[in-house]
Amino acid sequence: MLRATPGSVLAAVALGGAVGALARHGLTVALPSVTGSFGVAVFDIATFTANLVGGLLIGVLMVTITEVAPGPAHLRPFLGVGVLGGFTTFSTYIVDIGAAANAGAALLALIFAFATMAAALVAAAVGMWATRRLLVRRREADE
Secondary structure, eight states, rough: OOOOOOOOHHHHHHHHHHHHHHHHHHHHSSSOOOOOGGEEEEEEHHHHHHHHHHHHHHHHHHHIIIIIISTTTTTTIIIIIHHHHHHOHHHHHHHHHHHHHTOOOHHHHHHHHHHHHHHHHHHHHHHHHHHHHHHHHHHHOOO
């Protein structure tokens, strides 16, 4: 059964998505992709970076808003789904894998596929671990 989503939550996600997408576009401009045969992008460093940084920030965010300071009700939809969802880009990741494979760089496509996913997951775990570690140190310093 589907739950009705309040318009304010949808607005928070939409606004956050716009912010994240603009940041993602800025990253694409700052870090152009490496091109191979026929000018086809075979390794998009911006996509890799966005998913790596996004994974790290998602780890930090989830620990912070679930274990430390829940904050306002719309914080998680705005930052987690909106900003970081708009910033990370697994749809472009899939297109990049196909482009590399079609450009004759099948090994690079395979490496990109696994390295991006692994890096994003490791980054999220590191973000969670580091945030928890900082919290422990902060609590110990307060005692």
